[in-house]
Amino acid sequence: MSTIDKQLETMLANIPEKTGKPLDQWLAQLAPLGFAKHGEIVKFLKSEHGVTHGFANLIAAKALEAGARADAPADPVAEQYSGAKAALKPVYDAVVAYAQTLGDDVEIAPKKASVSLRRKKQFALITAATRTRIDLGLALKGEPATGRLETYNAMCSHRVRLESLADLDEDVRGWIAEAYSRAG
Template identity: 55%
Template structure:
């Protein structure tokens, strides 16, 4: 059986939402709007704590309400990436391009899934994410099992709980043999 894409999984969740949660996606979006929450994490927390939704459903509703998923965003995937590297972060785009070049060379199972503030790299599951964190830095998050934090490969800490490690990149040349090796290992483990 082929692994489902994130869009296919989201569509399946939406199709089963009323049966599993008692309400349709549109009804949950209305509830999310009434919460007054405007940030993804706040919406998820509200739906889980006040309405008992599982994390998966709360996350999906939050993305649809805030239009922060690839399917909802204006301009689709390209529009999400374009927005991430607009304005003061425009000079970081060559770092992103270098990372995407490395990632797509890993194999034909690499899925590039832009979100509102980062780009997820997936195989069977997420193995990395690329996020322009500041005006001068892109953070590459990778999931590496049993890999000690050392040198440029630091623990993800508060950066992002969806990855185990973070590498700070300030120029395209920072996407070097070490970064390529870490991405390759994370891809192999996904």
Template identity: 50%
Template sequence: MDVDEARRTQLRNIEQSTGTPLADWFALIEGRRAEGLKRGQLVAWLKSEHGLTHGNANALALASAADGEVEPVDLVAAQYAGGKESLRPLYDRLVTLAASLGDDVEVSPKKTSVSLRRSKQFAVLTPATRTRIDVGLNLGDAPADGRLEQTTGMCSHRVRISSVDEVDDELARLLRAAYQRA
């Protein structure tokens, strides 16, 4: 399943689980957007007033009409341009793996990386070179072992990934551990 298909599936699941058609959600969101709310405020409103998970609220806010922010697809496309195009299937596989952890996973593209969040950030995907994506993980004081390196900064650990084959059971286990800590 690619990222776009995962987004469509998430939106269908929101519609089914809430019993509210997407068109109704979008109308509600656009009404609040007309009042001046930005995406982050819309997400908070959807969570507090409608009981949605962070991931579902974010998905609805992103899927509704643009609110002046750069669309995440554009940010991701920019990250995987200029010689890094061959890394895009690897990125897509990592996002699919992260999305499988729970319906509260938020994929939040930034200018140079993509944050994976739950109640807080648990991982960051960064196209570090033309041949590698660094998967930053928040694993607290877990010891470095094998491919798992300790780092400093926004994440406590990092795994360097150069091929889809390296998105294996070990990486899935590490990503799940970071997700469970968030």
């Protein structure tokens, strides 16, 4: 066991003594409050309960890890591609299936409103932007924006708009593969 693992184990064991409650009671108290951010939980624990910063930080991390947020959807992908956006699910599935052919190290990380594709770092972001379009963000910093490959935002330098399976053509697959190779 590493030194860090031992320190974490010690802190977890000391939560009841140092904070006045065991971790499971903190988690039960936090769950109905619906905090969405780590910092919000830390601030609440410190200001309302006098928990020291280190223990507040640990409890907040465990609360989010345990899914203690009341608003967390059970299946974020199913939520994203439901209702008016349901017709986009085959396009999403095809993008993910292609990304998985690039290597065994592709991680699919669903969030509330998007799905991140990562390797050592994020290389793509799939967002059901409208009822008729997926925005496929790609980490291709330094590449010129041309035609379908548009400039995007800070997280993903470029975007490609996908409205049908036909849009996932050789060009798009090439851009995904390039973004994947850069994330290694």
